[in-house]
Amino acid sequence: MLSLHEASSKQSDKSKPNLPPGVFGLRALPYVSKLAKDPIGFFQLMHERFGKTALFGIRQIPFHIISQPEDVRRVLQENSQNYHKGIFYRELGRILGKGLLNSEGEFWKKQRKLIQPSFHRQRISEFVEIMAEETNKTLLNWKGQSNLEISKEMMRLTFAIVGKTLFRTEVESYASRIEASLKVALEITTKRITRLFPMPFSWPTPENRKLRKALKDMHSVVEELIAERKKNPSNDLISMLLEVKDEETGETMSETQVRDEAITLLLAGHETTANALSWAFYLLSQHPDVWEKVRNEAVNVLGDRTPGLEDIQKLAFTRKVVDETLRMYPPAWVIERTAMGDDVVGGYDLPRGTNVSICIFNIHRDPEFWEKPNEFDPDRFDEDRSADRPKYAYIPFGGGPRICIGNIFALTEATLVIALIAKAYKFELVPKHPVVMEPLVTLRPKHGIRFNIVST
Numbered sequence: 001m002l003s004l005h006e007a008s009s010k011q012s013d014k015s016k017p018n019l020p021p022g023v024f025g026l027r028a029l030p031y032v033s034k035l036a037k038d039p040i041g042f043f044q045l046m047h048e049r050f051g052k053t054a055l056f057g058i059r060q061i062p063f064h065i066i067s068q069p070e071d072v073r074r075v076l077q078e079n080s081q082n083y084h085k086g087i088f089y090r091e092l093g094r095i096l097g098k099g100l101l102n103s104e105g106e107f108w109k110k111q112r113k114l115i116q117p118s119f120h121r122q123r124i125s126e127f128v129e130i131m132a133e134e135t136n137k138t139l140l141n142w143k144g145q146s147n148l149e150i151s152k153e154m155m156r157l158t159f160a161i162v163g164k165t166l167f168r169t170e171v172e173s174y175a176s177r178i179e180a181s182l183k184v185a186l187e188i189t190t191k192r193i194t195r196l197f198p199m200p201f202s203w204p205t206p207e208n209r210k211l212r213k214a215l216k217d218m219h220s221v222v223e224e225l226i227a228e229r230k231k232n233p234s235n236d237l238i239s240m241l242l243e244v245k246d247e248e249t250g251e252t253m254s255e256t257q258v259r260d261e262a263i264t265l266l267l268a269g270h271e272t273t274a275n276a277l278s279w280a281f282y283l284l285s286q287h288p289d290v291w292e293k294v295r296n297e298a299v300n301v302l303g304d305r306t307p308g309l310e311d312i313q314k315l316a317f318t319r320k321v322v323d324e325t326l327r328m329y330p331p332a333w334v335i336e337r338t339a340m341g342d343d344v345v346g347g348y349d350l351p352r353g354t355n356v357s358i359c360i361f362n363i364h365r366d367p368e369f370w371e372k373p374n375e376f377d378p379d380r381f382d383e384d385r386s387a388d389r390p391k392y393a394y395i396p397f398g399g400g401p402r403i404c405i406g407n408i409f410a411l412t413e414a415t416l417v418i419a420l421i422a423k424a425y426k427f428e429l430v431p432k433h434p435v436v437m438e439p440l441v442t443l444r445p446k447h448g449i450r451f452n453i454v455s456t
């Protein structure tokens with residue numbers, strides 16, 4: 001494996017690897033503080049200084065930053081088996097165990113095959129009812145309220161939706177217990193990920209003890225629930241995971257594995273969609289004409305009926321609003337991988353052990369692929385305007401075999417929630433409320449987003 005000291009932007013010796021231009025060792029220190037304070041700004045700076053492929057190295061750990069769609073395709077699709085989940089996932093692994101987001105190789109492949117059918121269109125159509133029911137409950141709660149913090153509201157709503165699809169109504173109390181411990185675990189893990197030198201987890205610091213307790217509580221609630229579902233199967237995702245059998249071997253999932261998958265789906269399935277919805281309402285509040293179009297479409301398509309999956313396909317303009325929001329504010333704003341073997345990407349050597357960073361945020365705002373990239377323009381997703389765009393220039397759900405398993409679930413949910421809310425209300429941003437991006441594990445609004453509700 002290469003050491004960082006071997007890396008050079010001006011390679012003359014043929015025996016030395018051809019690495020991209022970049023910065024490492026002591027020279028990287030000023031960039032480290034930029035990375036800690038403003039991670040998106042860091043990726044933009046690397047792009048400006050060194051181009052679309054750049055090398056960055058701290059503490060002997062090389063990061064190869066790629067932004068060209070063809071290079072992204074190489075890593076996520078063509079040679080995906082060479083790339084495992086990156087260093088962030090080591091921390092997240094404490095919460096996710098060996099769940100789908102965090103597993104690798106043959107084990108991941110087997111799990112993906114077992115879980116995939118739970119996300120087929122036909123299953124999603126069963127979940128639409130839950131999505132609509134939970135959104136309507138939220139709308140009722142908002143009656144008479146002003147100064148609403150939308151990201152909290154959306155977190156609550158998307159958690160209720162994914163919680164119900166996993167656990168169904170009779171076990172609502174379990175969901176609220178998991179929500180509390182998951183929140184603590186996620187907050188501490190996020191802090192650990194963003195610290196340059198996190199305390200070893202084995203040290204009995206107050207924070208580590210709090211994290212241990214949250215993980216234990218979360219595991220015991222989900223395990224209780226699994227035991228209950230084994231006795232009384234329902235039509236929820238947990239029961240599906242318990243029943244599902246490998247076609248070839250007839251093998252079922254162990255209870256610990258069902259637990260890890262359930263926690264993974266709960267986590268991956270609510271925070272990302274909540275952020276997407278919060279940013280969508282922010283953008284809509286800044287573009288009242290677009291809000292009006294969304295509202296009119298919702299009134300025409302949905303009327304006062306309970307919506308079904310076939311209605312979602314007719315909400316074509318709202319769907320473009322979702323797509324454009326995911327372009328401008330991709331909730332999973334960066335993808336990380338580690339190379340298991342040597343590779344060549346974009347003409348540069350990418351040696352084994354290198355970390356690969358794919359900054360989705362920057363790719364989605366690259367003027368080479370997006371006209372006026374900082375402008376909100378849902379119609380850019382019209383077929384005739386999208387035809388020439390490389391597939392890997394738009395990757396809100398990642399790509400290749402590890403593409404988000406919940407992408408149709410999320411797109412259906414976001415389209416429906418926006419339509420139902422826009423039909424009932426209009427929001428105005430609370431004057432002077434600062435709307436600032438906070439790119440942590442997901443891209444959140446740092447101070448939340450506050451709206452006054454105006455009934456339509």
Ligand code: HEM
Nearest residue numbers: 100101268269272273276332396397398402404405406410
């Ligand atoms: C707008 C909402 C969402 C966004 C932007 C999003 C984004 C992503 C991305 C980018 C990945 C790939 C990560 C990587 O390659 O490192 C991913 C994977 C995943 N997502 Fe989502 N996601 C969303 C919603 C959901 C939902 C609703 C669920 C489940 C109910 C879900 C479950 C998962 C799982 C289990 C994986 C891992 C798949 C695998 O590795 O096989 N996501 N998501």
